[in-house]
Amino acid sequence: MCSNRPCNSGMAGELQLLFSKKEIAGQVAKLARQISVDYAGKKLVVVGVLKGAFVFLADLVRQLTIPAAIEFVRIASYGAKKESSGEIIVTKDVEIPVAGKDVLIVEDIVDTGLSLKFLVEHLQTHKPASLKICALVDKKARRKVEIDVDYLGFAMADGFIVGYGIDFNEQYRALPEIFVVD
């Protein structure tokens, strides 16, 4: 039985450990410290991008030392499974008003940048006072559109990852560490 550990269910190849629990916790703590300093006295709204960012967001916000409202958005893209296409829609928008607030998007991975470019443009229509990006993993070499990550956990080259909220065909989200799928 696979339970919560890596296994091969025929859905993906071998899993190789990329970022350990300790490395992730260290980066999350660092990001939370920096965000707590930068957003002190501001009206912070953390907007998690479902579903991939749910674990990262949960760990991050629990280490903030400043007040923060929590929101979620969900976007869907059409096209090849492992890569987003240009066609993206909002399937769940923010529900609390973010006009005049300091919005920090929390995303799992920035790959081509198409999803975040779309989301940034969408959230700008809600007229936030400021809008920045916090991402756990950046695959900068794969970028197709310009997106700058303001708060970054890890940079990586090419490769497909799972775990810590990140899935492959809805599998592996509950793994506590991040693995590369061969």
Ligand code: IMP
């Ligand atoms: P982008 O629009 O190409 O930047 O795609 C970003 C989204 O694609 C992420 O939020 C993930 O949902 C998904 N994605 C990109 N790379 C990976 C990966 O290595 N594993 C799992 N999902 C990924």
Ligand code: MG
């Ligand atoms: Mg995603």
